[in-house]
Amino acid sequence: MASILIGVMGPGETATTAQQVTARALGTHIAQQDWVLLTGGRNVGVMAAASEGAHNAGGLVVGILPGANTQGMSPFVDIPILTDQGQGRNAINVLSCQVVVACGLGPGTLAEIGLALKAQRPLVLMEMPPTLPPMVRGLATSPVTVAAEVSQAITQIHQHLLHGISVSH
Template identity: 35%
Template sequence: MPKKIQILIIGHNGNITPEVEKIAYETGVEVAKSGAVLITGGLDGVMNAACHGAKDAGGLTVGIIPQSEASFANQYCDIVIPSGMGLARDFLNALSGDGVIIIGGGSGTLSETCAAYMHKRPIVAIKNSGGIAEKYADQYLDHRKSIQIIGVSSPKEAVKTILEKINST
């Protein structure tokens, strides 16, 4: 059996707007419908909403959490990897996905985005979700122009685009 594609969704932790929650939930649904495995940081906010959507659509979810105890993960994680690494787990998350979808996000999301960028993982940003996604959509992170972060307008377009990028590498 071939390896399943793994898509990392990153974004705001904690309280998110209803609009961002809907985007994250729908993106999780689209990942599940594609047959890919959804990977997140396993906590609240975008991670929780994306996992919820994937679970509702029958998908498999993995949460790589910064804590050392699985009980910190959101309830929609099928598999919990308690890294015990704190913020350093951002690199583990970035390298666990064959591609990355950014929804909103702050400094932690930027850290994961930078790690994925340095390792030339395909990255898609949903433009209307604010935060890091909005700021870096259709941009490069630095002068090396390793990979462009592709800006998209919807969850469906995000998953379609990231799968195309993953399958072309």
């Protein structure tokens, strides 16, 4: 049976320290559940922190990279997928995950939230500006939850996997 892939998306160069701390803990806990972590693969911000957390906890990390080579890739990516599609890869990121965790808001993350809603992938929102979750829920036809702590996010992912599996795959 195929692995369960959980995505962690969020700002790159503009990520805050809080977002990176959360992302690293998300990576750790995702690996501890024996889920595979999927990120955008670059060596910055939320992607890098989540990858480090998961890899160091013994988990497997898939990085869906924007370029045609591994330049700028996080050293914690185990399986690099080279798309050469720039931001077009965001659609692949979202489709390939059973649950998408958006940790912090940037332009690329906003695109991934929209694509997750469109693809009806369950979403967990963390470290978001207060006006974002109600707006996202207003557009959603699939589950959207908000988590204040990483342990809560992990519980929500488990719930989404139980209820959402027929939708997501």
